[in-house]
Every structure is written in structure tokens, then in C-alpha cells.
Amino acid sequence: xxxxxxxxxxxxxxxxxxxxxxxxxxxxxxxxxxxxxxxxxxxxxxxxxxxxxxxxxxxx
Numbered sequence: 001x002x003x004x005x006x007x008x009x010x011x012x013x014x015x016x017x018x019x020x021x022x023x024x025x026x027x028x029x030x031x032x033x034x035x036x037x038x039x040x041x042x043x044x045x046x047x048x049x050x051x052x053x054x055x056x057x058x059x060x
Contacts, residue, residue: 013050013054014047015046
């Protein structure tokens with residue numbers, strides 16, 4: 001929730017992490033202290049996919 005709060009405060013949408021991707025999310029998060037680029041890219045992709053899903057739901 002803290003990450004999504006930070007995203008919203010910065011003008012982004014939520015990053016919804018579906019259950020099927022939770023293991024990848026956790027693995028990338030654990031490695032982020034060494035190299036955060038893969039984690040940042042993962043979150044950016046999730047933000048885009050969340051936006052697409054919202055658009056589909058709203059039929060825009």
C-alpha cells in the first residue's frame with residue numbers, strides 16, 4: 001500500500017500485482033537493494049497494465 005500511495009502522490013495510477021506475479025514481485029524487491037532497475041521496470045509495467053485494465057472496465 002505504501003508503494004501505491006507513493007505512486008498516487010506522484011501522479012501515477014496504482015500498480016496492481018496479480019497473485020500469479022507475486023513471487024516475481026517479491027524476488028525483484030529482494031534484489032532491488034543491489035540493482036533496482038528490474039524492480040522499477042516491473043512496477044512500471046504493472047502500472048501500465050493496471051491502466052489498460054481500468055480502460056477496459058470503463059470501455060474507453
